[in-house]
Amino acid sequence: MSDQSGLPQLVEPTRILITGDSITQGTSGDYTWRYHLWNKLVELDLPVAFVGPRSDLYDFESGEFGSATYAQAFGGQSHGAKWGSSLLLDGPEITEQVESSMPDVLVEVLGSNDLACLATPGETVERLLTYIDRARAARPGIGIVVGTVTTRYDVQLERYTLESESTEYRALLSQLAAQLDTSGARIVVADISTGFDPRTMTWDGTHPNEAGERVIAQRIFEALGGLGIGPVDTHAR
Structure with a gap:
């Protein structure tokens, strides 16, 4: 694009802050779903920048933060996700994250640890509402993508968990977003x-392997289309 002088105009990138727990941050050796989402956006030549206070992975073996050992380095490693996060414990951090990162869009994928720690879907949605209110107060007009919660698979007992909780939370989340x-x-x-099978799409029943990462990235990509970033997806709501 150029102006009347014929000189190219610089397009400011859309700043995207991705927050979440271990499913989003990833551990050493992971690609992360953030990597796959970044590639989808870059392949379409969309002007985006991932922002946030950290760029690291959690090292599952040492139990320490700060790993830079991605399976593949990429240009969008900045994020606001942290292993073990929940809406209850880490919700207040969103104010500082938004104020410091100044995102145009917030992508939130939390709630799994809330539900796993016996918060009801209703309680978890109430925590999310507070989270959203804080983000909007810090950045009025911010676009927001809220993620549902994936089920888990207990590899020892060979059974799925969080199934009913995930289903109820998804329904309540849709109602909240509509409001x-x-x-x-x-x-x-x-x-x-929907369509995420933790038995085959995770490496431990909870954390996504590459197949799971690709599914999550695709769903987030489709939702971003609902905000005008990339192709419009008719299923985003």
Whole structure:
């Protein structure tokens, strides 16, 4: 694009802050779903920048943060996700993250640890509402993508867990998004749980392997389309 002088105009990238727990941060040796999402956006030549206070992975073997050992380095490693995070314990951090990162879009994938620690789906949605309110207060008009919660698979007992909780949370999340979505402050749901099989798409029943990462990235990509970033997805709501 160029102006009347014929000189090219610089397009400011859309700043995207991705927050979440271990499913989003990843551990040493992971690609992470953030990597696959970044590639999808870059392949379409979309002007985006991932922002956030950290760029690291969690090292599962040492139990320490700060690993830079991605399976493949990429240009969008900045994020706001942290292993072990929950809406209850880490919700207040979103104010500082938004104020320091100044994102245009917030992608939130939390709630799994809340539900796993016996918070009801209703309680978890209430925590998310507070989270959203804090983000909007720090950055009025911010676009928001909220992710559903994937089920888990107990590899020892060979059974799925969080199934009913995930289903109820997804329904409540859709209702919340419909209530909060306005033309001046958009919010859409990324349904990362439908079609996600933790038995085959994780390496331990919870954390995604590359197949799981690709599924999550695709669902987030589709939801971003609902905010005008990339192709419009008719399923984003």
